[in-house]
Amino acid sequence: MSTVRRCFTLLSLVAAASALGQTPAPRVWRYLPLDQIVPANVAPNGRYMIQSVAGTTRVWDLSTLSVIRETPSRWEYPAALSFDGQNFIGSIGGTPEIRRVSDFSLVSNLSANWGAFGMSYAPDGSIWAGSNRFDGTTGTLIGPTPFSVYGSYNFGRNGKTVGHTVLEGHTQYPAFYNLTSGQAFRYANGTAGALVARGDVAVSAIRKINVFDDPIHLLIAQRTTNGAEIWRFQTGKFQLDNLVPLGPDRILLQVGVFSQQSGHSENRWHIVLNANTGQVISRNQAPGDFNANIEARPDIYEAILSESGTGLRRYRITYNASGDLVRTTWLPPVVDLSTAYLFRATNRGVSVGQQRKGVVIERGSTDSFFHTFGPSNIGEIAPDGRSFYDSTRGLIDTRTGSLLAKPTTINYSPILLPDGRHLFNKRMFRVQSGQLVPFGPQVPDYVGYSPDGTRTLHLAGSVYTVRDDAGAVVGSFERVIPDTDQWFGAYLRGDQVVIQRSLKVGNAYRLAFEYWRLLPEGGAELKRTVNQPSDSSSFFVFGPGGRTSFYRKSGLIATGKNIAEIRRTSDGKVIATFEDTDSYAPDLASSWSPDGSTIYLLRKDGSIVGHEVPAFLDEIRAARLDSTTSTGRILLTRSALAGGTLVELTSSSTKATVPATVLVPGGKSEVSFAIETMPVTATTRVNIKATLKGESFTIPLDLLP
Structure with missing residues (x-):
């Protein structure tokens, strides 16, 4: 794909x-591309689909799998497209509306006092809702419908019939209603089992109740001029799992041999029937022995089957025009993103974890999925996306699902650092021979780590400590946050620590960012404080x-x-x-x-x-090394792209020369450059300027005699 x-x-x-x-x-x-799901709310011509979800309404062209129109969603139920795909029915606050697909403009309001749920376009362009018919253009009431149904009306593709039921005595039977003659034709002798109707093609599965040894009989009914023709198809001693209409003229069933021991069907098969004749077109062993929900396309011979209750196992089956099975494609599991509790950008893409279904899925730059089933307590995803930690199973390879290291005795998840280390409960761990092995000293509470993971930041009381990849102290300093302020967090990069806090000034809030730089001799220096409105x-x-x-x-x-x-x-x-x-x-x-x-x-x-x-300048530094040499450093707001980021340099004096440009290497966020200085007889200040994207930063450098 x-x-x-x-x-x-x-x-x-x-x-x-x-x-x-x-x-x-x-x-x-x-997250679930259109080829991974079965389109719903499809126009009868099979080309257009309307979708409304979480504040957005989109119109898709199914022939190109692309969105052709999108707008903020006002409609609770954009539930039906007209037969020609030109208009759709939607509602806001219970008021139904007819709108154009082309620009979402209002055509008219419907003179009804309920929402669009259950409204259907009839083949003649009118709208059926509840027990009333409306003009499909003006929205005015035409009159009552011949009968009423709860939900949407099921119009036949031939434009002549609609699904119906007839009442004989105290029993309702499935039937077709002829829109021309006004007559209903009952087509089944009972209501037991599953029923799938499409207006002029219907299927009813009939079996004696609670008698599993009795063969299942499928009744396929096709509406004719003389009533309803019925074909009987006996599946044998099979348990019917599910059946749905497939494409314009077929029916797809999943059946299996019923097992008294397990209480459900096993050894499942897919059977495709001709909906017009009842003829068996194909039989194929079902991949994966699980009871499946089936969603089938109304326009082509494709269906997606997903494991009932979990959706973790899914596959798409595709048939050709002759009825032969041409392709079975396993699909990623379905994850309800509203319950996703882990969302981690990695250097390969984005990983999403969901605890209830125990699945980790990655979307990468190559647009591929990696997923693992079965973890029951996912706690952390590694920054590189290649592993995640499950406290019941241990460290798991995201791609293969194999165990990389057994879990520790600690019952909560570690911090997975970019350099491969793990931080559990104030101890560092490495993966060695399939085990998480502790090393280094015990450390204070973890606060954060540098982008490359080689340094970590810890806080004990009011003392911040920076440690290297062996757990040794690189530097520390104390910063007491006033009781009137709120501490939000601290961030580490190289020798710099950024502390974020918030304070209330009157009725307004202000964010304060403090920039601390670790000193070689120990401690740290507050370089500046930046205030931002909040x-x-x-x-x-x-x-x-x-x-x-x-x-x-x-x-x-x-x-x-x-x-x-x-x-x-x-x-x-x-x-x-x-x-x-x-x-x-x-x-x-x-x-x-x-x-x-x-x-x-x-x-x-x-x-x-x-x-x-894009990368922008963040800081320029300059420091004197000796009487003839100084050094400068450029820091960017992010890592440079492949090929690097070129920064222009200038000096205000010939007493200190710098290269015309310096390249920050790809994947790096800073680079050093040499400053050649000339002897001076008196203290001389030189300004070194760096320029990127038309923006310049300047740093003074004092030359001493």
């Missing part, structure tokens, strides 16, 4: 704020090392736009603004990629949107 089918860039991303350049269009991953309901997610923050302004989703800012933490400046209309659904979770290049948003509608953030 090509990436085009799964990755859609639906609508453009508005230009980045300020003169710092434009941001790339967002990457959009449909809405108490704002949504902040900080990038690796705390260099950038994703800021979602509250209250804007209701306007039909998701507006967010990327701020540079060091000065609070907005370096990018996103106004995307790919999805109007609220965010469930968000996560930065380990290199800080992308902020991923998990939306309630099941989509994952990735906004790439």
